[in-house]
Amino acid sequence: MPRTSPCLWFDNQAEEAANFYCSIFPNSKIKTITHFGANMPGPEGGVLTVSFELDGQDYLALNGGPLFKFSEAISLCVYCKSQDEIDAYWEKLTAGGGEPGVCGWLKDKYGLSWQVIHEGWDQLLKDKTRGDRVMAAVMKMKRIDLAAIQRAYEGL
Numbered sequence: 001m002p003r004t005s006p007c008l009w010f011d012n013q014a015e016e017a018a019n020f021y022c023s024i025f026p027n028s029k030i031k032t033i034t035h036f037g038a039n040m041p042g043p044e045g046g047v048l049t050v051s052f053e054l055d056g057q058d059y060l061a062l063n064g065g066p067l068f069k070f071s072e073a074i075s076l077c078v079y080c081k082s083q084d085e086i087d088a089y090w091e092k093l094t095a096g097g098g099e100p101g102v103c104g105w106l107k108d109k110y111g112l113s114w115q116v117i118h119e120g121w122d123q124l125l126k127d128k129t130r131g132d133r134v135m136a137a138v139m140k141m142k143r144i145d146l147a148a149i150q151r152a153y154e155g156l
Contacts, residue, residue, distance in 0.1 A: 137149055
């Protein structure tokens with residue numbers, strides 16, 4: 001069965017972004033870099049694509065020019081085990097000009113949207129009463145606060 005992997009469209013920052021992401025996530029690496037040829041719609045010798053891996057997940061970064069921009073219509077989720085992990089990924093992904101959003105969402109310095117959330121998030125939402133309290137608490141947050149979520153879940 002074929003695997004799927006995201007292709008991220010950049011203006012001309014594909015290699016820079018791939019290196020940035022690889023510096024954040026463990027077990028990550030640049031796999032291959034291709035370059036524009038003489039008869040391609042980019043600067044000859046410039047980076048066309050960067051194939052990279054973030055902790056086992058394949059990605060492709062494409063220098064496609066300024067035609068398309070990222071939007072919140074798609075985001076990459078980072079499932080964290082602890083508040084320390086949430087804080088660390090939040091800080092790294094917003095570094096250098098990223099912007100915090102709401103409910104654990106942020107945009108990195110390239111405009112790509114991420115959700116930095118707890119790995120047990122969906123389990124908390126299963127219980128209708130408790131899940132509603134959790135969601136109400138999360139809607140007031142930017143960075144996820146696990147202690148506040150736990151208090152909401154317990155009705156405190």
